Amino acid sequence: MAKTLFEWDYSGFPGAEKYPHLFKPIQLGNLMVPNRVKYAATEENLNAHDGFVTDAGVAYMRERAKGVVGGLCFMQGVYMDEKRQGQGYVGQAAAWDDKFIPGLKRIADALHEERAVAGFQLMDCGRVGAVEVDYCHGPSAVPQRLRIFKPVQEMTRDDIKAVVQQHVDAARRGVEAGFDVMEISGIVGYLISNFISSYTNRRTDEYGGDIRGRMRAVVEIIEGVKAACGPDIPVGIRLCSEELLDDVRGNTIEESMESYKISEEAGVDYISCTLGWQESIYPVISRDIPMGNWIHLAKRAKEHVKVPIQMAYRLFKPGLPNEKIGAGELDFWEICRSMIADPLMPKKVLEGKEEEVRHCVACNLCLARLFRDAPMTCYINPVCAHESDPEFTDPPAAEEEKEVMIVGAGPAGLECAYMAASRGHEVHVYDKRDVIGGTLNEAKNAPYGDDELWTCIEYQKVMCEKAGVEFHLGTEVTEALIEEEVPDTVVLATGPVYPEIESAAKNSDKVVNLLDVMSGKAEVGEKVVIWGNRKPGIGCALHLAKQGKKVTIVGKERTAGFDINPSFKWRYMIYMRQSGIVAYNDCDIVEVTEEGVTVQTYDGVRWQVACDTIVVSERATNDNLKKVVQSEGIELFVVGDALIPRNLSSAVHDGYRIGMRV
Amino acid sequence: MPVNVEKELSQSWKRLHGAQAEIGKTFYRWRQVALEFAGDEVAPLDVSLRAAEIFGKDISKSFLPRLNWLKGEEGFMLILGKALAGIWNTDGAIAKVEKGDNPGEIFIKCSRDPWPTWAKEFGVPMEEVALCRERMYQSILEDVGAFMNIPLKVEMQKAISRGQGETVMRLYKA
Numbered sequence: 001m002a003k004t005l006f007e008w009d010y011s012g013f014p015g016a017e018k019y020p021h022l023f024k025p026i027q028l029g030n031l032m033v034p035n036r037v038k039y040a041a042t043e044e045n046l047n048a049h050d051g052f053v054t055d056a057g058v059a060y061m062r063e064r065a066k067g068v069v070g071g072l073c074f075m076q077g078v079y080m081d082e083k084r085q086g087q088g089y090v091g092q093a094a095a096w097d098d099k100f101i102p103g104l105k106r107i108a109d110a111l112h113e114e115r116a117v118a119g120f121q122l123m124d125c126g127r128v129g130a131v132e133v134d135y136c137h138g139p140s141a142v143p144q145r146l147r148i149f150k151p152v153q154e155m156t157r158d159d160i161k162a163v164v165q166q167h168v169d170a171a172r173r174g175v176e177a178g179f180d181v182m183e184i185s186g187i188v189g190y191l192i193s194n195f196i197s198s199y200t201n202r203r204t205d206e207y208g209g210d211i212r213g214r215m216r217a218v219v220e221i222i223e224g225v226k227a228a229c230g231p232d233i234p235v236g237i238r239l240c241s242e243e244l245l246d247d248v249r250g251n252t253i254e255e256s257m258e259s260y261k262i263s264e265e266a267g268v269d270y271i272s273c274t275l276g277w278q279e280s281i282y283p284v285i286s287r288d289i290p291m292g293n294w295i296h297l298a299k300r301a302k303e304h305v306k307v308p309i310q311m312a313y314r315l316f317k318p319g320l321p322n323e324k325i326g327a328g329e330l331d332f333w334e335i336c337r338s339m340i341a342d343p344l345m346p347k348k349v350l351e352g353k354e355e356e357v358r359h360c361v362a363c364n365l366c367l368a369r370l371f372r373d374a375p376m377t378c379y380i381n382p383v384c385a386h387e388s389d390p391e392f393t394d395p396p397a398a399e400e401e402k403e404v405m406i407v408g409a410g411p412a413g414l415e416c417a418y419m420a421a422s423r424g425h426e427v428h429v430y431d432k433r434d435v436i437g438g439t440l441n442e443a444k445n446a447p448y449g450d451d452e453l454w455t456c457i458e459y460q461k462v463m464c465e466k467a468g469v470e471f472h473l474g475t476e477v478t479e480a481l482i483e484e485e486v487p488d489t490v491v492l493a494t495g496p497v498y499p500e501i502e503s504a505a506k507n508s509d510k511v512v513n514l515l516d517v518m519s520g521k522a523e524v525g526e527k528v529v530i531w532g533n534r535k536p537g538i539g540c541a542l543h544l545a546k547q548g549k550k551v552t553i554v555g556k557e558r559t560a561g562f563d564i565n566p567s568f569k570w571r572y573m574i575y576m577r578q579s580g581i582v583a584y585n586d587c588d589i590v591e592v593t594e595e596g597v598t599v600q601t602y603d604g605v606r607w608q609v610a611c612d613t614i615v616v617s618e619r620a621t622n623d624n625l626k627k628v629v630q631s632e633g634i635e636l637f638v639v640g641d642a643l644i645p646r647n648l649s650s651a652v653h654d655g656y657r658i659g660m661r662v
Numbered sequence: 663m664p665v666n667v668e669k670e671l672s673q674s675w676k677r678l679h680g681a682q683a684e685i686g687k688t689f690y691r692w693r694q695v696a697l698e699f700a701g702d703e704v705a706p707l708d709v710s711l712r713a714a715e716i717f718g719k720d721i722s723k724s725f726l727p728r729l730n731w732l733k734g735e736e737g738f739m740l741i742l743g744k745a746l747a748g749i750w751n752t753d754g755a756i757a758k759v760e761k762g763d764n765p766g767e768i769f770i771k772c773s774r775d776p777w778p779t780w781a782k783e784f785g786v787p788m789e790e791v792a793l794c795r796e797r798m799y800q801s802i803l804e805d806v807g808a809f810m811n812i813p814l815k816v817e818m819q820k821a822i823s824r825g826q827g828e829t830v831m832r833l834y835k836a
């Protein structure tokens with residue numbers, strides 16, 4: 001009989017009725033797991049730099065454990081070698097010695113206290129490792145494609161034996177710490193995948209050659225880890241189902257599927273289906289990739305093996321995984337970034353509170369932070385990585401109830417509104433528009449997935465309603481209105497102002513505002529110059545290029561899109577190139593003429609660009625209404641783009657923090 | 663103020679050429695520094711060749727993200743040849759590529775090379791210029807070859823001093 005760790009009864013929960021396949025049990029090895037939800041292992045750089053677990057790391061995991069409502073909850077992959085060649089992140093947890101067991105036990109205990117199944121992951125980062133030392137290790141010394149990674153040292157046979165043993169020892173430590181499921185990570189170019197791939201394994205000894213040879217080290221690891229874990233602890237592996245490395249002669253799909261079969265023969269109890277590599281030229285999880293794009297790979301995996309198949313990758317909503325599990329094409333819904341954005345996401349689904357989910361916008365800031373040796377943060381979730389700080393997780397009730405006037409129902413205003421109201425203030429949100437959402441009403445029309453930004457507003461709307469925020473839409477806040485209302489506090493969330501092009505006076509009929517273009521209100525000619533080379537300008541440029549317009553961007557930043565995080569920016573650069581968009585960076589418009597504009601570089605070289613329309617996407621700080629608020633002696637806060645024009649993330653983070661303080 | 667195209671272009675052109683001249687001068691100034699520190703026992707050519715190797719190693723890092731085997735052997739070699747010629751052109755040369763007799767062979771032909779002139783200014787032998795270019799390219803190709811698992815070589819077939827005539831290099835799959 002399979003062992004059950006915690007009893008869970010989902011009957012009566014609306015989510016279990018709506019998504020019946022997600023909330024039914026499944027057997028992994030000799031363990032019965034009550035549902036099909038898994039929080040997938042996630043590095044967060046929250047551990048101490050010597051690999052010891054911290055309070056912040058434990059609190060982070062505890063929140064995710066609440067979210068899986070009895071399902072699998074995996075801690076981040078641990079590195080296992082004292083030399084730290086396998087360490088890929090400065091704050092990665094370690095398990096190369098018994099001294100780490102007490103810290104790891106704190107995580108296992110926290111997960112058990114939330115009645116989740118606790119997962120431990122072994123992750124030698126291979127050619128992506130050595131973050132603190134000079135050389136990483138791998139089966140062959142294939143040069144790095146990406147500059148940020150360290151040179152690779154070819155492993156000797158003894159090195160390989162040592163790494164196998166390190167996996168076995170670390171697995172034993174995980175078991176001693178109290179974890180219930182063991183996972184070997186062979187994801188995105190880490191050591192396991194380095195051995196399997198023909199791109200990185202050029203060995204001619206028994207650890208190289210054909211796919212069986214390249215799988216030898218993996219098989220030894222699986223067998224050793226299985227033996228260390230015993231019959232009661234299921235052992236799984238994350239394996240690449242499609243490397244997307246054809247351009248550098250990586251594995252064929254047949255070889256990848258062979259690696260699944262060989263792992264199954266070696267005794268794994270489940271396989272987590274992954275794809276892509278850090279070094280692949282194809283995007284896999286950014287916002288431009290539609291949700292559900294990769295789910296067919298799980299089906300293919302199931303056609304090759306009998307063990308349960310788990311899969312993540314842009315499965316941000318419960319409908320599709322539920323359907324695929326029902327159809328027998330998937331067994332487990334893995335979730336990573338959606339639970340960075342909202343740790344309680346599956347719990348809310350179960351409880352029928354889907355509209356209260358704060359959705360991930362697939363911007364990959366979380367990843368970008370890790371590769372810059374910074375603790376993880378989330379673009380959209382201000383509490384992420386602050387789970388151990390009660391001021392963030394449970395902001396104290398207001399000492400005295402205030403009447404708070406929030407000017408602007410964009411993301412900054414809305415975030416601030418529900419937070420302040422939930423702390424006991426009387427909150428009134430004003431917007432001169434008839435609708436909430438601010439600039440996102442226009443931003444969501446930009447191509448390549450920007451409609452997903454709107455999920456933030458949907459979430460905030462529900463939270464505002466729950467907290468009793470009062471809306472005054474279609475009402476412009478003027479000095480007179482403030483003098484009339486005299487609230488205790490004013491929060492200016494008015495968004496940016498769009499400066500004028502001074503030299504455009506004579507030809508101002510050519511000049512239009514970005515928001516009018518994005519909403520379709522402005523007439524735009526065939527040749528367009530966009531003034532401003534940050535993300536709003538780029539979004540608008542791509543929107544117009546899709547209509548067949550010839551677009552040139554002129555902007556003051558040294559590089560176009562410097563405000564897009566590096567893990568996503570490269571996608572935009574490719575789309576711009578493919579759309580024929582020319583960007584003149586480090587430049588400004590110095591003159592608007594009958595024919596077009598005169599562009600000038602930072603050092604004074606000038607030329608003309610012909611165009612019919614000039615779109616203003618440059619933004620500036622919004623000082624309107626500040627003076628009157630101050631002169632009335634009213635408490636004043638300025639948030640979001642009104643403070644400094646930035647992005648959705650800053651708007652949400654500003655709003656949340658001011659909502660906590662007001 | 664209307665744009666005076668001739669003025670803007672000539673100004674940019676002057677700046678570009680000034681910057682290009684600095685590339686060569688900076689290299690040879692540093693060569694002098696290195697020789698001073700290295701002392702008399704070290705052959706100047708060895709120092710320059712080592713520098714060329716280090717340059718090549720670093721430049722190869724920007725090559726690797728762009729390599730793509732899906733273009734087939736001929737396409738791959740052509741792009742590689744163009745990238746090598748491109749480095750030369752950035753310095754102010756006119757270098758072009760021609761397909762060879764088989765898909766694994768490319769010729770890089772340079773009809774204007776500023777390096778011999780710069781070398782002369784610093785009293786550096788012409789031979790060193792040609793050997794350094796060959797070594798730098800070879801050093802790039804070592805990483806490219808290791809990355810793609812294909813042995814690649816380059817050889818200087820004709821080196822013309824002081825930049826007159828045409829320098830010919832052969833890039834091939836060994």
Ligand SMILES: Cc1cc2nc3c(=O)[nH]c(=O)nc-3n(C[C@H](O)[C@H](O)[C@H](O)COP(=O)(O)OP(=O)(O)OC[C@H]3O[C@@H](n4cnc5c(N)ncnc54)[C@H](O)[C@@H]3O)c2cc1C
Binds near residue numbers: 646
């Ligand atoms: C085309 C485009 C693409 C973009 N792409 C991205 C992206 O990919 N990622 C990203 O993070 N950001 C993106 N942005 C930027 C993002 O939309 C803004 O940074 C964000 O909306 C700022 O939020 P906010 O609440 O500070 O201000 P806003 O959203 O501008 O909201 C301000 C609100 O205040 C109201 N208001 C102003 N004055 C008054 C007044 N006196 N009385 C009443 N109401 C008033 C306005 O009507 C408006 O509704 C994009 C923007 C555009 C235009």
Ligand SMILES: Cc1cc2nc3c(=O)[nH]c(=O)nc-3n(C[C@H](O)[C@H](O)[C@H](O)COP(=O)(O)O)c2cc1C
Binds near residue numbers: 040121285315
């Ligand atoms: C910030 C971050 C950290 C990750 N860390 C790990 C890890 O430690 N081990 C692992 O196997 N996968 C790791 N992954 C991959 C995820 O588990 C997951 O497979 C991937 O993000 C795709 O799922 P998603 O679309 O739900 O985010 C990480 C992903 C992210 C975004």
